[in-house]
Amino acid sequence: DVKVTQSSRYLVKRTGEKVFLExxxxxxxxxxxxxxxxxxxxxxxxxxxxxxxxxxxxxxxEGYSVSREKKERFSLxxxxxxxxxxxxxxxxxxxxxxxxxxxxxxxxxxxxx
Amino acid sequence: GIQVEQSxxxxxxxxxxxxxxxxxxxxxxxxxxxxxxxxxxxxxxxFYIPSGTKQNGRLSxxxxxxxxxxxxxxxxxxxxxxxxxxxxxxxxxxxxxxxxTFGKGTKLSVIP
Numbered sequence: 001d002v003k004v005t006q007s008s009r010y011l012v013k014r015t016g017e018k019v020f021l022e023x024x025x026x027x028x029x030x031x032x033x034x035x036x037x038x039x040x041x042x043x044x045x046x047x048x049x050x051x052x053x054x055x056x057x058x059x060x061x062e063g064y065s066v067s068r069e070k071k072e073r074f075s076l077x078x079x080x081x082x083x084x085x086x087x088x089x090x091x092x093x094x095x096x097x098x099x100x101x102x103x104x105x106x107x108x109x110x111x112x113x
Numbered sequence: 114g115i116q117v118e119q120s121x122x123x124x125x126x127x128x129x130x131x132x133x134x135x136x137x138x139x140x141x142x143x144x145x146x147x148x149x150x151x152x153x154x155x156x157x158x159x160f161y162i163p164s165g166t167k168q169n170g171r172l173s174x175x176x177x178x179x180x181x182x183x184x185x186x187x188x189x190x191x192x193x194x195x196x197x198x199x200x201x202x203x204x205x206x207x208x209x210x211x212x213x214t215f216g217k218g219t220k221l222s223v224i225p
Contacts, residue, residue: 031211033212035215042199042215042216042217042218043199043201043215044215045212045213045214048211048212050211056212058212059114088154090156092156094211096211099161100144100146100161100203100211101146101158101161102146102148102156102158102201102213103158104148104155104156104157104158106154106155107154107155109154
């Protein structure tokens with residue numbers, strides 16, 4: 001069964017900490033994405049990557065960075081966590097075609113205290 | 114950017130009933146997907162359907178790209194269909210095709 005795996009289901013961090021969220025896919029997909037989901041705001045794209053070492057800003061990149069050193073792994077980094085980054089973080093991957101269908105991981109619920 | 118509007122925002126159905134969920138979008142797209150988010154938060158891809166009609170069991174979807182809308186049909190609903198249904202669209206070409214803009218979703222509750 002093909003999978004997108006996120007390293008943690010629940011995470012609690014302190015304000016100011018550096019936080020790493022890891023995502024690994026086993027489908028040889030070129031594209032990988034990080035979204036955050038908040039009540040009333042829906043899913044918003046933070047960053048995406050269409051190739052190794054490539055990255056593009058999404059709609060809300062401020063306060064985040066990403067790393068993609070290997071095709072199967074896409075990391076989201078919160079350089080200095082803040083309480084307004086408390087959210088559900090969802091990783092997804094897709095191929096470049098002909099079917100761009102996304103596969104999502106199960107999510108990481110991050111609480112910053 | 115592209116605007117995505119889903120209706121209705123909330124829907125309550127008796128088990129066995131049929132329903133239609135609608136997604137309107139503000140610009141031409143070449144990537145449109147429907148997702149189901151179950152009560153535990155997992156998002157499952159239902160359809161990749163930038164145009165035309167597809168069916169998968171009790172679910173089917175139709176996208177009329179020229180009129181900028183898509184419909185998701187659920188027939189003979191079951192309690193396991195409960196959750197939030199999202200429509201998401203991607204733009205014209207290149208990297209814009211890959212990244213999706215999500216609607217706010219339709220929350221479906223199927224009661225026994």
